[in-house]
Amino acid sequence: MKVKEMKREMITAKVMKTAPESPVNIERVSPFSQTRDEKVLREIAREVRKDIIRMTTEAGSGHPGGSLSATDLLVALFWGEMRHKPNDRYWADRDRFILSKGHGCPALYSVYARTGYIAHEILPTLRKLGSPLQGHPCMIHLPTLEISTGSLGHGLSVGNGMALAGRLDGKDYRVYVVMGDGEQQEGSVWEAAMSGAHYKLDHVCGIIDYNHLETEGTVEEVMDIAPLAEKWCAFGWHTIEIDGHNFDEIFAALDEAKATKGKPTMIVAQTVKGKGVSFMENNVGFHGKSATREQMEQAIKELDESE
């Protein structure tokens, strides 16, 4: 399958009439198909990154940096790992995905659009009044979301809850939770860490987007979380450290997580905040600020020209 073609078909998904339970309704027939082909995934990730830049610039606000750092992780999960059906979003056996670092939602919205959950055309409505694409994920506005997030430190607990429910129901779905590195400073993350291990939730897999930046500077300066892998180990999680921009490593880790029994897995993914756009990389200035129009053009150009 050629990515360019796939992309074109993707965006044919259209906003349809409103579903009873939601203000948005999206036709979810899509030509989505999964792959672990690195070349394909890199093309997809490139498009997702372009979406992120465009959406946030169009919105005039938002969090591009942490969306870009998480992009490869999300692309790997949705295209190459998770069991899900964009044309049947409530499929009971689907794997669950939670973006605990909710401010990174532009990446998720783009992924939803490009897998066919939502129409690509709605991406420019990000953060605008009435949009399903709220500044932080809100499942009331966008029922495709598994849960609303935005306040850091909640997502892993929610994931544990979904995993407990799955176990009760005899389902074998897995739960994936992406967290920020700054988010690790929230105590509730460590409560969830404790209970995930206590309940041996081996169908939970967390991923930390370790981009070494939070709002006010480096994580090391603001409130150091190192040694992070050791912390998760001590909290009883199978812990894997990887390069979060290397698809081989991501998939190897995800496979290892699936093979790990009796304890949940935490993947500590080293990433670059602002990944893919030279002037955004490792630049705390783009944590919570979008690019200007000129910067956007520059960024898109860079992304298009990158391999």
Add this chain to the structure above:
Amino acid sequence: MKVKEMKREMITAKVMKTAPESPVNIERVSPFSQTRDEKVLREIAREVRKDIIRMTTEAGSGHPGGSLSATDLLVALFWGEMRHKPNDRYWADRDRFILSKGHGCPALYSVYARTGYIAHEILPTLRKLGSPLQGHPCMIHLPTLEISTGSLGHGLSVGNGMALAGRLDGKDYRVYVVMGDGEQQEGSVWEAAMSGAHYKLDHVCGIIDYNHLETEGTVEEVMDIAPLAEKWCAFGWHTIEIDGHNFDEIFAALDEAKATKGKPTMIVAQTVKGKGVSFMENNVGFHGKSATREQMEQAIKELDESE
């Protein structure tokens, strides 16, 4: 110094007229003197344990189990470690003590009485209307307290704040915080762990009363916290594991803590809940319930007869 004599003098401290800043006023002239003599300390601990039993039975409620497990730790701190003056409770250079597991306050109140901060006669007012000895430590009622506690998971953060203030003021006082093992399940403990290490608060020394029981059963069953020492290590604390009923080990750990520079120290003290009273030891039933009068007599007898 003979302990029996000391004890007699201790209880001559009298409740006096009300101090301006407090509803209680206690004459703080006392013959208190510090020691690390194990024989002496064991005698003191025995009396403290008897106080705990009497107070809680008299109150008809309270938490004898966790008070008894923490007794040796508190006795070691107040008699053999901390720099403090019972006759000058606001001495600016005093070491600070926080009972983060506030429900263990009968032990602390007894220690306050036996070091001369408060009159021994007021111990039987525990938990009674108008008493300075509130069910959970309240500094408005008892200004001797460094902080009010009772809600688990707050104390270490407060201790960090005192330590930061001490550093700003160029003071060399140390801060001691006693926590429960069940309390380790509170996420805010791990927030405090992170910031204590981040700010290199080597004048903070935490002690965990690892008695393996909480309200509903064993800590292992309720929500396992093991491996606890590894967790504190991974959070950047110098961590020492000891027998919390062995004065030699307690003092060795406290000395090591004082000698440790650049990071705070956490002492993980293995203890026995209900320590010293056969039918209370390792008995979750006495976490939050006091002994009957008959049980009290039995307990006092046992304590008196023990070595």
Add this chain to the structure above:
Amino acid sequence: MVKLGERESTRNAYGVALAELGEIHPEIVALDADLAGSTQTRRFADKFPERFFEMGISEADMMCTAAGLAVSGKIPFVSTFVIFGAGRAWEQIRNTICRPNLPVRICLSHGGISIGEDGSSAQACEDFAIMRSIPNISVIVPCDAAETKALIHEIWDKPKSPVYIRMTRNKVPTILDENDQSFHQKFTLGKAVTLREGSQATIIACGQMVAVGIQAAEELAKEGIEVRVVNMSTIKPIDQDAIEKAARETGRIVTVEEHNIYGGLGGAVAEVVTERYPVPMRRVGVRDVFGESGSPDALFEKYGLTPKNVVKAVKDLVKS
């Protein structure tokens, strides 16, 4: 005639009802934070160990875990003490239960000063205010064990939105309506129940203060002052019509609650009264101070939550 019957704690009735419901509805799960013996979820846990989740002393984690269970089709009943649930985990309730509007039942015990000897750190008198300020959630304060049971059976699966229930530690008298022994069985979310008629003022109470209101009304009756007594067990959505009716028909309202006089039942009633039909009010409650250790009765006396205080408030209004 309303009579005060046998004493039972609301938390006890809750535990019994929950265990009953668990039998019928497999989607019910329960969570607790190391206080199942006190909150009485132990009764459910013993019967359905695989549907009970002991979360340890981690209230924030407990609320969000419940959200994850709810979004997966379970009906979670979440319990701990009021201060640790509504308080410690307020933001988790707000953002991850109420914002996505999930059917979590937050059933907390040991509210108010009647927790007694434990003292002020746990004597939550802020929960009505802090819970009712959150959109989507219902706030219920049952007056006795019988009402607790009836309401748990009623609300277990409806509304499909979050519900907060405040219970207390101590045993409280069951309120018996001799004309209608079973009035509790009619518990309807959002409907106030008039327990006694009267024309000179209305006492609007909730929780164990309903019994106090009834006692006050009886004392007043002896002095020839006839007051209506209303059990306002649902603080949100509040029964605006019952309040307006009381204002119109009796001209004076006294609220009675085991809660701060700011922002709770009294505040909710005052909001309706001023909008619908302004009449003079008095709010009997804890007067914006922290509690302390003592027996529930001694504390009610000291903090002004006795029939005497209600009588005084009513007389104050009647003579002014």
Add this chain to the structure above:
Amino acid sequence: MVKLGERESTRNAYGVALAELGEIHPEIVALDADLAGSTQTRRFADKFPERFFEMGISEADMMCTAAGLAVSGKIPFVSTFVIFGAGRAWEQIRNTICRPNLPVRICLSHGGISIGEDGSSAQACEDFAIMRSIPNISVIVPCDAAETKALIHEIWDKPKSPVYIRMTRNKVPTILDENDQSFHQKFTLGKAVTLREGSQATIIACGQMVAVGIQAAEELAKEGIEVRVVNMSTIKPIDQDAIEKAARETGRIVTVEEHNIYGGLGGAVAEVVTERYPVPMRRVGVRDVFGESGSPDALFEKYGLTPKNVVKAVKDLVKS
């Protein structure tokens, strides 16, 4: 005549004032939770790095650390967004700042729906209710940058008890009293300020809704309806006398707040009105729903916080 002047955010004025005070008072320290650039404590941090404590995304720890600093003689100013401070750390504020009655200044920004595009997870409209229900704490909502500055200078060391201040993200017009350009400098805790006289109703507002109230009053004046406008920047302790006076003299009260209509300013005023001098009221505020993403102005329009809504509420009362 009251005029609306230049726009500046209250958080900005806070940051400037805090940095000024830091120069004079070495006992002042500041704490933030990874939002110092937004809350403007960065201004203090840059000047006094050793007295600024970056706590990371750990609001609970931040509040209790502040308590430890306060009990050791410091005056801590604690900042983050309203939802993460007043919300996430509510129980820490209640039990470890208010219960021991420590002089911590909880100065939170980005309250209300005017945080805008970030959406509902951060649009705290519950803070007045949840903070004022706690004993010992004062609750202040400055109407503009000038008042913010004046109040920070006033409250930095008194009262000796906890103070909560709610600020907002967006730039708001400065309210100028042309007869008394400096009225802000007289900020007194617990004293309401009448900005405009009128006899047919009183608009009681706080925060940036004071400007909305003024605009409404001007529009009403054009139609011959003269209303008083009161800036109730202290919600607790509330100025009961000013409320009673408004009730007596104007007979109708409309409250306006960027907060849920339950439990906040409107609730506080209704409590006083029903106790002191019952008159009809309307409460303009967010009608118990979660907000959403959008510009502040678009949200004010959608959620009913415009001069038009206030005009309508006043007319509703005047004609009824």
